[in-house]
Amino acid sequence: MAVFRREVVQAIGGFDPAMFTNEEYEMWIRAALAGFSFTRHTRPLGWYSHRPDSLSASETRMLRGILRVLAKVRTSLPAASPELAILEHQVVRFRAELAAAERKERLRQFAAGRAILHVRQLLRRAVLGPCEGDANPPDARGTEVRHHSVKKSLA
Structure with missing residues (x-):
């Protein structure tokens, strides 16, 4: 959370309404x-609540937002400026972080999808019983169930 002095807000304007995240x-x-300097306050001035449904809860959304901010800022920097070099370095870093976050998200979605398929199979088997092609269907605990046939001797 950031706190800006009134003079900063008056000089640069408030939040950009076009920025939906990372404003x-x-x-x-x-x-x-604009030439303002920053300092860190050593004691909390407020508390921030992090909820799973908040906009900032999505790592990929936040990283995409940072990249949008940097793309916007890039247009205002001189071509050979040290600030542009720093910005380009940050873009590379945040793109790598975004790629990693997207991979993690896809793995979570894949795992969730597999879990849903497993539940569907269990429900189908509970209603219909084992189906053709279910050589060793998992039971409700996810362990394999081995079906053993017993041959009767004719005597």
Whole structure:
């Protein structure tokens, strides 16, 4: 969470309404480019609640937002400036982080999808019984069930 002095907000304007996420990060960059300096307050001035359904809960959404902010800022930097070099370095870093976050998200979705398929199979078997092609169907605990046939001798 950031707190800006009134003079900063008056000089650079408030949050950009076009920025749906990472608007605070974009405002920090505008303040820095306008020549304002920053300091860290050692004691909390407020508390931030992190909920799973909040916009900032999605790592991929936040990283895409950062990349949008950097793309916006890039247009205002001189071609050979040290700030542009720093920005380009950050873009590479955040793209790599985004790629890793997207891989993790796909793995979570894959695992969730497999779990749903497993539940569907269990429900189908509970209603219909074992079906053709179910050589060793898993039971409700996810362990394999071995079916043993017993041959009767004719005597």
